Amino acid sequence: MSLLRRWFDPIRSSWFYQKPIRQTVLSTDQGLSIYLRLDDVYSYLAVQQLPQLEEILVDELKPLKVVISNQAASPPNEMSALEWQNYCLNDAKILSKQHRFSFDETPQQPTTEALEQAETILKNTPLRGQDFLYLLEDVFHMLWQKQYGKLRTLYAMAKYHHKPQNFPERVFNYQPVLMSYFEIGGRQYHAVDDLLRLTRRLKQQKLFTDNPIFLINHIDWREHLISDAEELNEIQSLNPELDLYIALEDPISWLLLAYIKEELANYYNIQFRIYPLSYQGRDLFDWSLATRLSKRTEVEFTPFCRPTEQASIKMAQLFYSVPEEQQLEAMYSILQAVWTDGKDLSYLPHFNALMKELEIDTLSSIDVLEKLEENDQHCEMKSQPNFPVLELRVDGQNFVFNSLYRVWMIESIFSNVLEERYKSESSIEGE
Known part of the structure; x- marks a missing residue:
């Protein structure tokens, strides 16, 4: 570090924290997207919020764009694939208990066959908008709660009665996704951990038609859960x-x-x-x-x-x-x-x-x-x-x-x- 910085940094540090933060207005040109993987447990939690989220979006952000990848990114911090999988399942159980998500007490990764069937259902369905988001949530429930009989029934209907659809708000690709996230204006927000931060930002930019109420059991900074x-x-x-x-x-x-x-x-x-x-x-x-x-x-x-x-x-x-x-x-x-x-x-x-x-x-x-x-x-x-x-x-x-x-x-x-x-x-x- 230069002598000038050693002298100047402590001085500018003294006023930096007091300086108001001017947040950049996020561009809405590309809309709001959510990135998912059918075998990602965080995606399973995230889709349970999507119908409610889209319902209060302003028209310029509708329809919510759903990007579904079948390619997992490399685990973080040099973890093995199995270590990462076990961590995610345990973490999702904790999140589901805290935030009241629907979740199986003994979660297991969906089978390869079930994932392929689910992808066919979602590719072929003619449903759009909130109807598609409700179907998406149902399919995730079937995958993660091992309701494979229901999934096979839907798969048969999708395979023999519908053909693959081509809607701009529904994308299937091979882009590596580690865990589900939202994207708007070039910025990414973790689908569960950053959900409140995202909704605060959207509300700030007047991109909601109603008050967002998500993760009601969230403990905010400097608020105590135990006061008795x-x-x-x-x-x-x-x-x-x-x-x-x-x-x-x-x-x-x-x-x-x-x-x-x-x-x-x-x-x-x-x-x-x-x-x-x-x-x-x-x-x-x-x-x-x-x-x-x-x-x-x-x-x-x-x-x-x-x-x-x-x-x-x-x-x-x-x-x-x-x-x-x-x-x-x-x-x-x-x-x-x-x-x-x-x-x-x-x-x-x-x-x-x-x-x-x-x-x-x-x-x-x-x-x-x-x-x-x-x-x-x-x-x-x-x-x-x-x-x-x-x-x-x-x-x-x-x-x-x-x-x-x-x-x-x-x-x-x-x-x-x-x-x-x-x-x-x-x-x-x-x-």
């Missing part, structure tokens, strides 16, 4: 533990760590531990998205000083040079210096200033690289597709999840634990 004093005390008494594995060059690590520390840790009496990872090379980010997330989480963030590999090692060196009981506060200060104040910790004056702030007299002699590799190995064993990785332990149960999109699971898990305990107590009293 007695229930809160019960969760606190369980002394929940949370391990957080973070890539130091990842801005989402800062947003997530700061949010959990400021909003959840003390509130629920969470014993919070940090495990920094070696440099993961997470160089490609949607910086505007990270900035908008910082506004929603109320965590200050500036994009000027993403750590290099050398800087990441220096950050870890500071972290492991404070006593274990002070490491959470230390990591908060380290990431804040980088992501809010624009400090470059590979630059000795910045490093020494933070070392003094953390009251570190002598740097630890620990082999930092070896420690980071050890954390990498433990994190890899969690088989998660994204960072940061979180592991929550409460009431004898263990839960592993990942990314900023799953922070709501902490409070959802607490709520479910209380519900299970109350049911167990009622059962004992009834005996």
Whole structure:
């Protein structure tokens, strides 16, 4: 980093967060599209929202364009196809329970024969608009709930009584799709995780005819699912533990760590531990998205000083040079210096200033690289597709999840634990 940037970045970081964000108006020239795969479980959840979504779209976005691919993209984070499949099925079960999607308790991937039959049904049907979207939802139900008898009946009708249709709003192709997503104005939105963000954006641009009501059990930032004093005390008494594995060059690590520390840790009496990872090379980010997330989480963030590999090692060196009981506060200060104040910790004056702030007299002699590799190995064993990785332990149960999109699971898990305990107590009293 140049000397000019080292001097200037901390200054411009001080006013960046306060600057209003001007959102680009998304173009509607290409309409609104959703990309699906019949064997993608997230697509199954997504199609359950489509009839309701299209019903409130303005005419210029109708009909909703449906793109169905039969080609899966490579799994993320070097996961095997089987690891990714198992992760998706488990994650979809969690999402369906939280957001009240229809879903089988023991989901299985549809058979190849069933997928081929479903594609023929959807290619040949003359239905359009909402009628097609309802059929699409029904077909997904048949696939994922193993209603293969119904599917064969529809397939026979489609094969012998209809021919392939050619509608511009219905496309079948081989474009690799990892998981279902919406696209508008050149921007992509995950079909489940980003649904509320998409609907807020469409409402902002006056592209709805009515108020969008989706994912009604969504827990918004800085809103608590548990507010009853007695229930809160019960969760606190369980002394929940949370391990957080973070890539130091990842801005989402800062947003997530700061949010959990400021909003959840003390509130629920969470014993919070940090495990920094070696440099993961997470160089490609949607910086505007990270900035908008910082506004929603109320965590200050500036994009000027993403750590290099050398800087990441220096950050870890500071972290492991404070006593274990002070490491959470230390990591908060380290990431804040980088992501809010624009400090470059590979630059000795910045490093020494933070070392003094953390009251570190002598740097630890620990082999930092070896420690980071050890954390990498433990994190890899969690088989998660994204960072940061979180592991929550409460009431004898263990839960592993990942990314900023799953922070709501902490409070959802607490709520479910209380519900299970109350049911167990009622059962004992009834005996």
